[in-house]
Amino acid sequence: MVDLSVKIGDITLQNPITPASGAFSWEYNDVIDLNRLGGLVAKTICREPRLGNPTPRMAETEAGIIQSIGLPGKGIEYFVDHIVPEYAKFTPPLIVSVNSDNIADFAALAEELSIPDVDVIEANISCPTRNQTGGNFAMHEDYTRDCIKAIRAKTNKPLWVKLSPNAGDIVSIAKAAEDAGADCLVIANTFLSLKIRTDNFRPALGNKFGGLVSPALKPIVLRMVYQCAKAVKIPIIGIGGVTKAEDVVEYMLAGASAVGIGYAGFRNPTALITIIDDLEAWCNERGIKKVSELIGAVKDDDMELDPLVAASHGV
Amino acid sequence: MVDLSVKIGDITLQNPITPASGAFSWEYNDVIDLNRLGGLVAKTICREPRLGNPTPRMAETEAGIIQSIGLPGKGIEYFVDHIVPEYAKFTPPLIVSVNSDNIADFAALAEELSIPDVDVIEANISCPTRNQTGGNFAMHEDYTRDCIKAIRAKTNKPLWVKLSPNAGDIVSIAKAAEDAGADCLVIANTFLSLKIRTDNFRPALGNKFGGLVSPALKPIVLRMVYQCAKAVKIPIIGIGGVTKAEDVVEYMLAGASAVGIGYAGFRNPTALITIIDDLEAWCNERGIKKVSELIGAVKDDDMELDPLVAASHGV
Amino acid sequence: MTMSFEPCEKYTNSALRAGDVDPYPQRLVGEFLGAVVSNDWVNKEYKLIVLAVHARALEAYAGQFFHLLCPSPDGAEVWMRRPMSIYRIDKKAGHLEFLYKAEGRGTRGMAMLRAGDEFNIAGPLGKGFTLQPGWKHIVVLGRGVGLATLAPLSQLAADNGVGVTAILSARNPDVVMSKALFESYGARTITVLDTDKTSEVSNVEKILEGLIAEKKADAFFTCGSSRLLALMQRLGKKHNIPGQVAMEQIMVCGFGACYVCMRTFEIDGVKTLKRVCRDGPVFNMQEAVGW
């Protein structure tokens, strides 16, 4: 039987399947056994209560959805008093996602959330509908470094950093986060997008722009995970378009130690459990003893460079 | 009856539908009447004959394909002597796409291609599998400016510049291209991606990385077109995921003057003609006299900012 | 490590078919594969789908909803589930029914389902209608698809010995719905139409005032129209009649996690947002700001 556990720094996940922040809450215990997940990831929390963005907050697109929620929430006090205890009822580690548009406040929030029931601080520096200096620090190497340094100085909890797929040079940003003290990179958040309705000529979302979420995007995020895994030493969690066990394998081959899942859990609320079961079966069928063997195991060192030679092989 | 013509600077297209470079050749006259298209766009040409990348050059993904062709071609001499004359048999303007990894050579190529049968030079500075200084200048504002300035100095033909969706800050790059003398922006090329096979742990493409092509990406590119249209004065051609007449309308509402089409023509070789016919019918049904009325006509100036008010309306 | 190419199917899931053993029996909500028993047109716009489902899917009540994974009407995928109110639960037959308007891509795909096909549904979700012990007679006022949501109230009321007057508002006689279902549970129905102008607010107001005068209005229930909601809110306030309204909003998760399905409510003069999927879809009528 395969050992599905993976280590993210000092944290051990019983399997590499975690929900993605914002696509999950303890309320999913209504339908799946949360104790089976690799980790529990809370919705990004800000200091003050926030209503979020105008509705509609979601629109279907060609192949997926765009959404713009706007980080609504009841603020950090309510979170610590009422939401952390809900998660504390379950055994997997609790990862708490935080955001602020101000670096000092970001660090202070991380400090205030460094309480016993919280296992990991995830710095969401990549909310796509915020701007570069307004909380979406992951668009820029220097902002990323400054922000993560400030947070690192204020917390001893493991610090995971969620990057943006909208950045042009994600490798430099990944390195900046690592230099600044990140313990893990979470790659990636959603793709800044727009849909205009052709019936009334208006943007489909109340907030105009939204983040695109689609299994179609997996090859882009996979490329980013692969590039970053070659450039940094800290572990990576791949997020984007995972809908089946093979997608977990593909992310791990590219260098990820675990994955996060959003969309698939909306589509099939039992998906995360099925993916854990399928991954286990996939490994067992192939005699894989530890799923962690797959991390970075892509075979890319002997690729055919001569097109004349490559094209003389069969299909 | 609607007037479908649009102007791109001094060039008039009889309708806003053009093929995308690399997804088209005069050989498509086997299946559709090329004289019905808005323009004819040749495959990107380099100076020397090139074999291109190792096979396989295409792999299907969740929702689309990744491809890495590697700009194969028989070089500029063959192109001028044998390919330009093939296109010259048809009436729509000929747009010639060029690439080089050297700015001086890029400009020289543009100069040598400024011959009577060529109507437009399209600078493909965004081939995703080349690097930032190796022909993929569109990842960086300064490289873009330098490259387009050099080309502008060498040709009086209309100069269109194809940008990269992999750039983090496409608006600055669009402005740099405009400043440097571009007459039109073509947005965008393909998304740098990776697929790893879970049967043999190898990258699915011979070149490892490839460009993702998928209707799913349209909301991302549409957002880029919208942002750039607000920032520059020159016209924009939107490319990415157009498969039906409404997609053309959506790009035009966002600020594009025309569109380019790749994937849809692979899927349905008669698609470009159908889209022209459907666009005409769509406009006529709505009493639209000139399709150019649609350019930038998105209604985005009175959007609901208060989530409490927005969420009290019906669905 | 040896390996061969055996891709899993996309979107595998552990949805339960009728008769399956539930590996996680303490769950409140399930993902089910219902077998289509029938899927017929009720009128020109609406269809009624009857599904044979796992027993756990029958543990639902009026006003709750399921989240339906609709098949594609056109070869391209339908990416999000569609929320639908429970129309009828037939525990004996093991059937769950939904009444729906086939309009957009998802519901058009749903309309193509044939007997024997499988249909993936998640639920039951949300907080449904509640009846207070003292109530003897309630008034139900619905329009269009709102009637699909209100119809099971008749069953709930009948089970609790509560009388029902149902006012069914519709564009024309062809699209009046659920009359028979309401009546089968002993409800009195009154149909009001756009075609003969009986559906105008002033006339509906007269009918409601009449019922109030008759003491047949211990509580108000509505769904499907902002105009009718406003009317019931006004009369409810005036006569101090409690009420419940079932709301709709675009959804993603259905579980309360994503905060997509927000609507505005005003409580003690303060406006706030609530989640239709989990805080509702049935809300205190006086708190709703628009339908």
Next chain:
Amino acid sequence: MTMSFEPCEKYTNSALRAGDVDPYPQRLVGEFLGAVVSNDWVNKEYKLIVLAVHARALEAYAGQFFHLLCPSPDGAEVWMRRPMSIYRIDKKAGHLEFLYKAEGRGTRGMAMLRAGDEFNIAGPLGKGFTLQPGWKHIVVLGRGVGLATLAPLSQLAADNGVGVTAILSARNPDVVMSKALFESYGARTITVLDTDKTSEVSNVEKILEGLIAEKKADAFFTCGSSRLLALMQRLGKKHNIPGQVAMEQIMVCGFGACYVCMRTFEIDGVKTLKRVCRDGPVFNMQEAVGW
């Protein structure tokens, strides 16, 4: 400007159904909607699909191919067309046939088509087989799905009064294909199998040498195996027998535009790449470098 919401269907196209007037009659290649006449298993792995098509789709010849837009086997879209050789053209009946292995997503989707369904195909594409005037007897050697590509040669040869010996190589007797089709056009067939080792190169070489000695080998044709291609290349060179090979490669456009479908050829000692879709799929056998 007034507007209402009427989305076009995704991927509309102007594909021709049987009987439609072609708006662009000078085109060489069409996009067609064939009606499925039948789609039956030939053996455990292969199916034969028969389509009733527009007359223009019948203007095709052996070795050419169509590009097929396969329906989905699983609810998610199949994004690229699949190239398939023409297996048989029945001009009288207006039928086009393809013999295919149902294996990946596209061909599994294709295997689900039922009589009456529509199937979008584009073609005919590429350069097929050619017969030289002097040839009296040709030898066809194929394996697996390669036989589907070679089979229509028997019809072409018969039409031109050329004799055919077809050597059919297969894993076991159950998956020998096209024997009846070859024989119906008067070809002599020889079956060689892995199970009894008759398919080994040495034995096939003996058979070929025999045919050469009998003067029954004016030209060689092959498809489906690198091993058999190498054998025919060697004997062809030795005995100065011309030959043609039909190649496969992953395709995107099928029209020669995208340069995805490249294979290596060696011409006068210089290696180069050619497009299978437009420069082929049938090539000079001596120039091919691997199948």
